[in-house]
Amino acid sequence: MxxxxxxxxxxxxxxxxxxxxxxxxxxxxxxxxxxDKLKIVATFYPLAFFAQQIGGEEVTVKQLIPDNTEVHNWQPAFADILAVDEADVIVYNGASLDHWFEDDILSIIDSSDKIIVETAEGLELLETETEHADEHEHEELYDPHTWISPFLAKQQAQKIYEALIQKDPTHMDYYTERWQTLQERFEELDNNYLSELSTKKKEKIFVTHSAFGYLADRYSFKQYGVIGISADEQPSASVYANLVQIMIKHETYMVYVDPVYPQESAQTLKNDLETLTDQNVQILKLYIMLGSIDGVDYFGQQEKNLENLKIGLEA
Ligand SMILES: [Zn+2]
Incomplete structure (x- = not known):
């Protein structure tokens, strides 16, 4: 060399x-x-979205149930349990929506170093009586779809905020500022629902899955569902016949369906109603908000829901 x-x-x-x-x-x-970042695990989209809105750059958020997946019958995989085990803050809905979290995950992880937030805890839940043919008994259930009401969603998000400042007080000012912005968005939305639906001429909506009980309760209308609150029932012909009669009686020719759920029951209702009347029946979207969809996030879907409810309720 x-x-x-x-x-x-x-x-x-x-x-x-x-x-x-x-x-x-x-x-x-x-x-x-x-x-350095606070690790948050949330069971499903709305809670992950709220956590990210509040936590911003100071947190990582892992969402267990993928976007726009049916939530009622979901089961965690082993990897999900591991992810939960590494989290600092764990956020779930409660009110029996994500019961697998308590049954299959919470019971086996070491939760001593974590904050666990059951966001529906303490909310005024609506009771629903559902008949379970296989159990030969009536079971009292609570309607789990709390996040669909901006009024209740705000309270759920507030519990997430409180957990973040407790677990990570160094960034309290940052979280507080972001929480205030989020809180204002919920309040503005709730006010829009209240004022824009106050002029409604109709008071019944017809949906495929009865997920809108908390909206109906707060903004004074009534929902009729082809299937109940748990979304895994098979509707019988008499269910359709009964709903069609109510729709005819109240001259309502509109069916709402979430794009994530099967569209068949809405189509059946439309066909049955059109066969019996000379009306043209419209099918409109009403989002259950289980993920970003049609290019809009939780708040975008809320706004579209309000627009579509104004059409059906003639407000
Ligand atoms: Zn549901």
Whole structure:
């Protein structure tokens, strides 16, 4: 090796070493930044969305149930249990929606270093009586679809905010400012619902899955569902016949369906009603807000729901 070659090899070694050191410190830095962030696990979309809105840059949010997946019968995988085990704050709905969280996850993880937030706890829940043919008894259930009402969703999000400032008080000002912005959005939405639906001429809506009880309760209308609150029932012909009679009696020719759920029952209702009347029956969207969809997030879906409810309720 001549002198020139030696210099070249030495320089090459230095460059390689320098880049190894640089890469190592860069990835350490990245790791440190991730470690610094508060780890939140939320069972499903609306709660993950609220947590991200409040937590911003200071948190990582993992959502267990994928966007726009049926929530009532979902089951966690082993990887989900591991993710929950590593979290600082765990957020679930409660009111029997994500009962698997309590049954299959909470019972086996070490929760001593975590804050666990049951966001529907303490809310005024609506009771629903459902008949279960296989159990030969009536079971009292609570309607779990609390997040669909902006009034209740605000209270659920507030519990998430309280958990964040408790677990990570260093960033209290940051979380508080973001929570205030979010709180104002809920309040504005609730006020819009109250004022814009106050002029309604109709008071019944017909839906495929009875998920809108808390909207109906707060904004004074009534929902009739093809299937009940748990979304896993098979409707009988008499259910359709009964609903069609109510729709004819109240001259309502509109059916609401969430795009995530099967559309068949809405179509059956439309066909049955059109066969019996000379009316053209419309099918409109009413989002259950289980994920970002049609290019809109939780609040965008809320606004579209209000628009569509104004059509059906003639407000
Ligand atoms: Zn549901």
């Amino acid at each position: 001549n002198k020139r070659q030696k210099i070249f090899v030495t320089a090459a070694i230095i460059i390689v070493l320098a880049s190894v050191v640089a890469t190592a410190s860069y990835s350490n830095l990245q790791e440190e930044m991730e470690v």
